[in-house]
Structure formats: structure tokens, C-alpha cells
Amino acid sequence: MHETAFQIFVNALLANNFVLAMFLGLCPFLGVSGKLETAFPMGIATTFVMLVASLCAYGLNLLLTTFHLEFLRLISYIVIIASSVQLVEMVLKKYSPTLFRALGIYLPLITTNCAVLGVALFQTAREYDFIQSMTFSFGGGAGFTLALVLMASVRERLQLSSVPEVAQGTALSLMLAGILSLAFMGFAGLGG
Amino acid sequence: MNQTVIPIHPAPSQAPAQPPSPQATPTGAMLRTMGLVSTICGLIIVGAYQSTLGAVAANKKIALERAVFKVIPAAKTIAEFVALPGGEVKEKVGAGETAAGALTFYAAYDGSGQLAGIAAEGGAKGYADTVRIMYGYSPTCACIVGLGVVSMRETPGIGDKIITDKAFLANFVSLDAKLNGELKALANEIKTVKHGAKTNAWQIDAISGATITSRAVGKAINESAQSLLPRLVPNLDKLKKS
Amino acid sequence: MSTIAAAPRTWDEFMEGIWKQNPVFVMVLGMCPTLAVTVSGVNALSMGVATSFVLVCSCALVSLMRSFTPKEVRIAVYIVIIATFVTVVDYAIQAISLALYDALGAFIQLIVVNCIILGRAEAHASKNAPVPAMINAAGMGVGFTIGLLALGVVREIFGAGTLFGVSLFSANFQPWVIMVLPPGGFFVLGSWLLLFSWWARRKEAQQNA
Secondary structure (H helix, E strand, C coil): CCCCHHHHHHHHHHHHCHHHHCCCCCCHHHHHCCCCCHHHHHHHHHHHHHHHHHHHHHHHHHHHHHHHCCCHHHHHHHHHHHHHHHHHHHHHHHHHHHHHHHHHHHHHHHHHCCCHHHHHHHHHHCCCHHHHHHHHHHHHHHHHHHHHHHHHHHCCCCCCCCCHHHHHHHHHHHHHHHHHHHHHHHCCCCCC | HHHCCCCCHHHHHHHHCCCCCCCCCHHHHHHHHHHHHHHHHHHCCCHHHHHHHHHHHHHHHHHHHHHHHHHHHCCEEEEEEECCCCCCEEEEECCCCCCCCCEEEEEEEEECCCEEEEEEEEECCCCEEEEEEEEEEEECCCCCEEEEECCCCCCCCCCHHHHHHHHHHHHCCCEEECEEEEEEEEHCEEEEEECCCCCCCCEECCCCCCHHHHHHHHHHHHHHHHHHHHHHHHHHHHHCCC | CCCCCCHHCCCHHHHHHCCCCCCCCCCCCCCCHHHHHHHHHHHHHHHHHHHHHHHHHHHHHHCCCCHHHHHHHHHHCCCCCCHHHHHHHHHHHHHCCCHHHHHHHCCCCCHHHHHHHHHHHHHHCCCHHHHHHHHHHHHHHHHHHHHHHHHHHHHHHHCCCECCCCCCCCCCCCHHHHHHHHHHHHHHHHHHHHHHHHHHHHHHHHHHH
């Protein structure tokens, strides 16, 4: 039962990859994976927000459990995620305008990314402690970035090949995702 | 109840986060709207929570009883107990918090009120995710007498054979779980061995092709039994119905 | 905006979500629950009904509140309203069936971040009276449920050899396990989109001929 931090990381990164095995964060996965140069910043921005959200959710959960207000968990998590996205946006704007310009347009999108809320909900359901929560959210974010980058690379290559007109667009992306997901199933059992 | 709900609501803090613009709505209006929304939503949530509380608790009780009766077929009623780290065993009352390190288990009684067996939960990492199991322990033979799966996400058709495979379930008819002389640990560690390699009563014969899932079941039982049984066995008398 | 909708317009509003703007097949929104819970017909139907309930209730409330929601805080207001109804659904499903609750897992709570709901609240409910907003939302909900069912039914038939739990084939049928695994979800949805794309193309070609 006692998973080590390393196991949690490997599982979140590969075996239980958020996108390809748990179906979390599919909207940006299908929407922003057209080009590698946008896919990577999006992945990094999401990972960053995930870490902040996970940290806030951990503290908030302690508070809610102390006062026996578990039924407010969902509503307070979503509000805290929306706020932390805005906070990240403001901090970036002030301290790193370059990074802000690179990530700016993706930040609002992250609020409705289910991978972020997913991290908060899963770490609560699995009763992870602080270190485990942080590792889990970092692994999840890295896994999301990995899936996004892989998908973008494949899609960039595909632009050079002639695809039947009927299969172009989302249908093709979904088939690709299916094949990637099949490949990631091979990682199952890795995190012992 | 509502009085406690609304003040801690983090939503209104959103309003000042908006950058002020020349024709911005006055802060008062924003706060008023957020306050109104929070009040309405708080009322709805509390209402839903209160009105479903009974049904949810009843459902959970039925699900728990069904799981326990599956691993101890003779059982008719159950009682929830906790085993404290110091070795003390007492009945759990209400839904209050359990002390740190306390292990929860269920004592099952047959129709005449005699102790029919003990059921406890365990979990270990399987192929895809944690496999959570419930097992039945019989104090008379000091062995595991039943296995049920609480939750798992193993590969359908392969890992989920642990529910259906008759040869595998036959392992849990009388799986040896005796304690050693000092009553501090199991005399023999419960362990899953490769398919066809079972030679002792405390070994579990794995399903061919689903070794990792089978191993998770063995590990889950072993971890739970190693910590629970040393506390439980010296206190068996306390479980008898008075 | 006119608040009185003529009967044909009402019907059009309702049908829009089912056919022309189907959230699953046309707009490709709300993919996470679409792919994750559709391993069986029952799961797909329950998820569809739960999402529709949240959609209709939130749109009604958003529409009622529309005149005194300052635009600066509107998104926060919508999110709080949606999260409220998701919490209600969460407890309702626990009260109805724990087995179903376990099968849908975290995806009940993840209805909150389903882009369909926030999209409807922002694009339609915030500008229309409660009744048209609810009709539009109901159409979207039904369209989403149909999309989920289309996936769930196919995956259950091939992946488990059953339909709504009723066995369809003889015992000799070897289930295609891949269908109920994650890759199967991507493949089935991809195939549906291919089919629709092929059909749309054929129709276009016929019209031109």
C-alpha cells in the first residue's frame, strides 16, 4: 500500500498517463497538439498550474476535513484552481514577461482542463501525504507534456504524408491517440 | 449550518482580483452578486447533502454487508471493530475519527449470534492500479476462508480473473494464517507463487498469465494479516457477543 | 433578444444540439467523460443523464441571474453554479446506486470542467430567458447522451459481448478486450467521426451532381 515517491512518479508519468490511460485533459491534447512549438509551452504551463493547484488543494483539504465540510470539496477546489490560474498569470506577468508572452494565451484554457482538477481529486481520494501529492502532480504534468509533445511530433510528420481527405482532422488525431495509448499500455506494471 | 458555509466560501475573493477598468462595475455590485450566488449555492448543496445522507449511509451499509457476507457465507450480522496499535481491540461507535494507526475490521456473527469469522480489507499495487480486496479469516482454523474484490482496474479478461477463476479462488478455502510462537507475526508469510508451484498451505497458486494481479492479492492479504492478526488473536474473546 | 420563442424556433433550438451542433460528433467537446466512462451502455446513459441534469439546471440559474451578473465576475459565477449542481448530482448518484458511483469514478465530479456546460452558459444562457435557455441546454444534453450511447453501445457489444448487460452472443464469442481498454475508446470515436465525415462528403457530392 505504501507507494514510494518514485513509484508514484513513474505511474503518473507512464503507466497511468493522464491523457492516454486516464482520459484527462483531452481537449487541449486534441486542440493544441498541432505544432510542437505550441505543444511544449502548453505542457509546461499545465504542469506549473498543476503543482500550484495540488499544493492549494492539499492545504484546503486539511482545512475542510478539520471542519467536516467535505461536501464543499468540489466547489472549493474548482474555485481555487480558477484563482490559482489567475494568480500564476499575474505573477508571471510581473516577474517574467517573456514567459508570460509565451504561455499567456494558454493560461485561461487551463482552468477547464480536467487534468488539473483530476490531480486534486485523485490525490484526495488516494489520501496522499504532502510529498506524495507533489510528486503525483509533477509526474502527471510531465506525463501530460510527454503525451502532448509525442502527439505534436507525430502530427507534424503526418503533414508531409498524403492522408485520404475523408480521414483528415479530428478522426485522424483520435486514431493516432489510440495507437499512442496502445503503446503506453506496455508500461503497465512498471511502477511495481 | 449555512452560517458556517458562506463565510469560508473562497469565491468572493475573486472579485478584487479583477483589474479595475474605467467603466468597471462597482465592487459592491460584484460582491453582492457573488454573495447572492454563494448563498443560493450553499443552500442547494446543504439541502442535497442533508436529503441524501440517509440513503447514502444505507447504501454503504448494504454494500459493506454484502462484501462481508461474500467472504464469510455463514454470517448474518456484522459489527465494526478497530484494533489499536497498542494491541487493544474495541467496537467502533459512530462515524467518528479513528486513532492513528488503528486498523478497522468486521466481526461477523451467524444466526445464533456465534462468531462466524473476521473480515478485513487490504490493498496492493496490481498491474494497472491498486487492487483492493476483502478477505475472511476464521479463528477456529486460523486460516483465510474467503476472498472478495472491493475495487480494481485490472485488464478485463486477464487480471479480472481473480474474481472468476475457480482454481484461483480455491486457494482461499483454507489458506494457512497461523501466528508464530510469540504471536507477533505470521508463522509463515502468505505469498503468491508461480502457477503450479504451490506446495504449502500458506502459498497462493497464481493464475497463469495474470501473475502480477495474483501477486497483488497475496501481498494485500499478507500485509493486512501481518499487522492485524497479532493484535486480534489475543483479544478474540472480546468479539464474542455478550 | 426576444423572450417569446415561436413553436418552430423552439423545436429548432432543441434539435440544434442533437444534430447540427452535436457536442460529441460535431464540436468534439467534453471528450474526457466521453471516452473514459463509455465502456458500457449503462455507464454511458447514466453519465449522459447526469451531465444533462447539470446542464439544464445551471443554464436555468445562469439565465435567471443574467441581469445582475457583472461581466467581470461572470465566469466565477458560472463555475460556482455548475459546481453546485455537480455536487448535487454526485450525492444523488451515491444515494441511488453505489455500484454506479464506483463505475463512473471521479468523472462525476469532473463534469464541472466539461467545456460543454461552461460553453452553453457563456454562449446561450447568459443572453436568453430561462425557458429558451433550458430548451437549448436540454437539446445539448440529449445530443451529448446520444453521442455517449453511440460509443458505449459499440464498446460494450464488442468488448464484452453484451448490450445493457444482456448477453448477445453464444459462449464461443471471444470479447475484443481492446474495446473496453483506453485505446478502444479513441478508435471507436475515431471510427464514428470517419463515418460521419464520409457520409457528409457523399451527401455533398450527391447535391452537386
